[in-house]
Amino acid sequence: MRPREIFLVSALAMFFVSVTAPAQNLTEGEAKAREVINSAIEAMGGKRYRKAGNSHSYGRYFIFGKEGQKGFSKFWDWTVYEPIKSRFQLGEGKRQEVEIYNLEVRKGWKMEGKDSVEELPPERVKDFEKSVKHDLNVVLKTRLNEPGLHLYYYGPDDIEGSEDLEAVDFLDATNDSVVIYFNRNSHLPVRLESQFVDKMGLKHKEETEYHNWHTIQGVHTPLRVDISIDGDLSRQIFLESISYNIPVSSEYFQEPVPEKKK
Numbered sequence: 274m275r276p277r278e279i280f281l282v283s284a285l286a287m288f289f290v291s292v293t294a295p296a297q298n299l300t301e302g303e304a305k306a307r308e309v310i311n312s313a314i315e316a317m318g319g320k321r322y323r324k325a326g327n328s329h330s331y332g333r334y335f336i337f338g339k340e341g342q343k344g345f346s347k348f349w350d351w352t353v354y355e356p357i358k359s360r361f362q363l364g365e366g367k368r369q370e371v372e373i374y375n376l377e378v379r380k381g382w383k384m385e386g387k388d389s390v391e392e393l394p395p396e397r398v399k400d401f402e403k404s405v406k407h408d409l410n411v412v413l414k415t416r417l418n419e420p421g422l423h424l425y426y427y428g429p430d431d432i433e434g435s436e437d438l439e440a441v442d443f444l445d446a447t448n449d450s451v452v453i454y455f456n457r458n459s460h461l462p463v464r465l466e467s468q469f470v471d472k473m474g475l476k477h478k479e480e481t482e483y484h485n486w487h488t489i490q491g492v493h494t495p496l497r498v499d500i501s502i503d504g505d506l507s508r509q510i511f512l513e514s515i516s517y518n519i520p521v522s523s524e525y526f527q528e529p530v531p532e533k534k535k
């Protein structure tokens with residue numbers, strides 16, 4: 274998966290979709306699942322969490338391979354929601370790599386350095402759109418009333434090796450599953466599990482863990498995110514700063530102009 278697709282796990286969605294469905298339509302398990310989700314949303318900031326409409330952050334981005342750390346770079350991220358618009362930058366100057374996705378127009382661009390710009394193929398944009406559906410905040414806030422989505426609750430007795438966790442499985446109409454584990458005491462998300470298919474058609478398990486929570490502008494935010502693929506650490510993201518609901522120019526999400534053409 275590409276850096277921007279993975280980073281999105283630490284950004285926040287804009288609009289809150291109520292997690293309360295008509296009582297007569299809920300099974301006991303679904304009702305418990307929605308109770309857990311409500312508690313998590315309140316723990317993450319309640320009203321302020323729900324209304325976080327965009328974010329700008331920067332920090333450190335680490336890449337790992339089979340033998341350990343392979344690379345490190347500074348990153349900058351701008352994200353706007355509804356529809357999602359994303360600009361993610363690794364590195365600076367001539368060595369920078371910028372990926373932009375604008376789902377309002379369903380286009381994306383990649384800029385290397387300051388002079389090389391290419392439009393991303395539609396398949397890359399579709400892959401990004403699929404990855405968004407596995408984002409923690411999109412799942413918690415905008416997918417809950419999605420047609421065909423079913424919720425399944427798992428208590429401590431169902432989760433091997435832990436008395437402190439409970440989980441909710443979000444299974445959509447395409448049989449795509451996202452499982453989120455929550456701490457029963459803090460109600461905060463601990464881990465998210467999903468699957469993706471690579472270019473060879475092979476299925477992989479992706480696990481995202483959330484650490485070092487801090488309250489920023491009333492939004493409880495994980496400042497460290499670890500991503501593992503098939504049990505091996507793949508990425509680590511450390512946020513050094515994040516701001517919510519800031520002015521963001523629309524130009525950030527349009528095709529970038531190479532410096533030599535300015």
